[in-house]
Amino acid sequence: MKKASRHILLDASHTGAVRFLSGLHVNLEEGKAATWVTITRTGTFTDPRYGEFEISRALLLTMVDNFNKKVFGQDVFIDVAHKPNDGAAAKVLKLSVEGDRLRALCEWTPLGLDAIQNKGYRYLSIEYHEHYKDNETGTDFGPVMMGAGLVVRPAIKRLDPVQLSESSDEGVPVLIHPELQTKLLQELHIMHKNALEKLKAKLLAKKLAATVVDSLMLAAATSVAHVVDEAAATVLLNSFEVAGTTLSEQVGSKEVKLSVEVPAISVGMTSEQVIALMAAENKKAADGAKVLADKRSGNVKLLSETIDAVTTFDADTKKTLAEAVADLVTPEMTAEQVVKLAQVQITQGNALAVARQLSTLGFHAPLGSVRIPGISVPFEEPKKLAGIYHDNLKLTSYHAEGKLRLSAKDSTFINRVLGEFDRLHAGQISNEVKMLSGGVVNISDTNLPVGFRREVIREALSDLRVLELVQAMTDFSATVTTQIPYEVRDMSAVMNDGIVFEGQPIHRGGIGQFMDTAYILPMKLAMLISNEAIHFTQAAAINWDAMARNVESNARIMRELICRRIINELQRASDTFGAVAVAAESFNAQLGAVSQIKTAAFPIVRAFQQRDLQGNTVGAAVNPITIVLNTVACLPYDGSNTQAAGTYYRVNSYNLGYVQFVNQLGVAVVPAAIGTNTIVYSRATNIAKVDLDIAAGLTYEQQLNKVLQGIGARKALLSGQRFVTPDYLLMSPVLNDTITNAEQFALSRKRDGTDTSADGDLERVKGFPSYGTNAPGVDLGDERIIIGQRGMLGYVVGKPFVTGQPFEAVDSLGRPIGKKQAYGEEYSAIKVPTPVAGRMTSLLAFSFTGR
Secondary structure, three states: OOOOOEOOOOOHHHHHHOEEEOOOOOOOOOOOOOOEEEEEEOOOEOOOOEEEEEEOOHHHHHHHHHHHOOOOOOOOEEOOOOOHHHHHEEEEEEEEOOEEEEEEEEOOOOHHHHHHHEEEEEEEEOOOEOOOOOOOOOOOOOOEEEEEEEEOOOOOOOOHHHHHHHEEEOEEEEEOOOHHHOOOOOOOHHHHHHHHHHHHHHHHOOOHHHHHHHHHHHHHHHHHOOOOOHHHHHHHHHHHHHHHHHHHHHHHHHHHHOOOOOOOOOOOOOHHHHHHHHHHHHHHHHHHHHHHHHHHHHHHHHHHHHHHHHOOOHHHHHHHHHHHHHOOOOOOOHHHHHHHHHHHHHHHHHHHHHHHHHHOOOOOOOOOOOOOOOOOOOOOOHHHHHHHHHHOOOOOOOOOOOOOOOOOOOHHHHHHHHHHHHHHHHHHHHHHHHHHHOOOOOOOOOOOHHHHHHHHHHHHOOOOHHHHHOOEEOOOOOOOOEEEEEEEEEEOOOOOOOOOOOOOOOOEEEHHHHHHHOOOOEEEEEEEHHHHHHHHHHHOOOOOHHHHHHHHHHHHHHHHHHHHHHHHHHHHHHHOOEEEEEEEEEOOHHHHOOOOEEOOOOOOOOOOOOOOOOOOOOOOEOOOOOOOOOEEEEEOOOOOOOOOOOOOEEEEOOOEEEEEEEOOOOOOOOOOOOOOOOEEEEEOOEEEEOOOOOOOOHHHHHHHHHHHHHHHHHHHHHHOOOOOOOOOEEHHHHHHHOOOHHHHHHHHOOOOEEOHHHHHHHHEEEEEEEEEOOOOOOOOOOOEEEEOOOOOOEEEEEEEEEEEOEEEEOOOOOOOOEEEEEEEEEEEEOOOOHHHHHHHHEEEEOOOOOO
């Protein structure tokens, strides 16, 4: 049965008004007009008229949320004695929940300060509605705080706690918190005790007889028992002191004997009668206990028989279900109540039986934090943690300088990644929210704060514009591989323009939906954690400026790694389309004087070898590069500086075909021109080349127009031959700046669809936008422009980037060096499905003579 909604402590214009007095003392900090005060606290109690009242933590959190959303539609005020027409005592600026208490930041008015400091108003009575509805829309917002009132110590008419909770004020029921009720009764008893002790001391000082003093004290205690006001109690007891003075003057220390005549009393029962009466009472008690025991045994038997009647349960299940609730059965229970209890157990047993059957079939119950795939649920604690970090980081110099974005709204992809992070770290997030909710504190944790790691992920992904060009997805169930969706338009089987005559087969064509397999790879990064990073989390109050610097630097590293992987894969996939293998090209003539050679054909297609999580090769290499130097196979330099002594190669520029020879430390070497010296590679054909050398009769600005013309030609190729509409350009900031010098960007010669941004950067060419790279060391270099259609590359996150617990860093001898080291890892897959690689192309702008 649904309970009627209750409005707790409304003003007089609302029916059903109830005042809930929490009894929390209001104390003002000297010299401050705005202070934090406790409005109310959690608790549960029962009122005879209104049933059970509960103020839970969830209710308080909802109240704070509605306050922040301004659901009430106006400012919330505190008045004096629940008389809002007399003026406001304070304005509520902010609400928060701390432990089991609702706290408010109040800005006090002169009226409120006077009431607290001079008139004895020390208690707060909250006003709220359990189910507040908007007058216009009728929306039920749940608990909404509407105000509060300053009140004096409540007058207790009776000591009975039930009567205490049924007090009223001007016809409005007053409900008092159980803790305050106990406290007030204790204060009343203490007041009575102290007053009576003072009276007794005064009476004894008057040299009255002990019997006279005892008589007066008994009468005084009886009279003052129902007096709750201290002043009234003092007046009453003073009258007994006067009576004692009078008696002292009249009788002094003499005993006063009272003669009271009473009717004759019979002698009473004999010993035999007493024994018989006691025996009868004992038998009556034993008979009653036996009746109760028999009735309980009958109820337990009925419970067992009802459960035993279920044929689908085995004997062990029946016994377990019956014994689990046998202790709850009482003699007072009716047969209907026992049967209902048995039905509850039967329902539980059915659910248990189904779970066992599913388990035997391989369907196990979910463990941990259950989530719906693809749906990110905004839990309260992660949102609150993010709010705390954002509020503090926005006050730092790094945010003021634009180095931290702290975007107010995140993309769906970022929310999904953060949602998985929140699921994996739910316990840590909860603990950190509790520690930070009280204000500026330190975080006593040997690990990096979970909020810090969460902000690094958010900041890195929110500033990663290259994600606008790819399919950014999540697959948190992936272990070794994942699937990347793509579409292929196939009209090859359609003939005669789709015209089919009667009785002829209908040609099949359309768009096919396919999935390409991509391997999950671990991206890991180890780093030394400075003493500063440890200091700002453990030694003292959090240094948010230091926190901001570390968030920015870690986010930048993570962003650059992801950006580099994505851009290099885009270029490799584009170059793979239509690549032509070059077999055993000799470079013997270039050796003897230089460490760097150049291939006859270029660009070089980056070699690719698929590997699994353990580093094992999967399948054959794609576009492999094989170099023979001085008749010996030359291996690629891996950058670790730990390879065996010898000569290795590295590709300095895939765009221009530059290959350099180095030793195991990466230092350039000059090989001799002896023996066989050849290179096997693949050259890219899905590209156009534009010469930046100034042709005769042209200016530098006019020569740069050829780059824009080349972009237009590649766009036409994609649209006209491959039926693809490109929607982005990707290039380095250097090349972006170079192209903006083209003559077409002069105001008098500007063409529609080609323009620069307000700060002079290249914004769009031929109607589609230009994107810049914000990661160093990518294969694009300063010569390459990638032109293509968005959403071809799939970036699938299987596990978000997480930094583990720091551990002690040591030197080569295993000795600690006074620093901590940690590593982070992300499990993800990045791939362009091979069938759609042709939806991209490239333009190479460079100096022909300079190469």
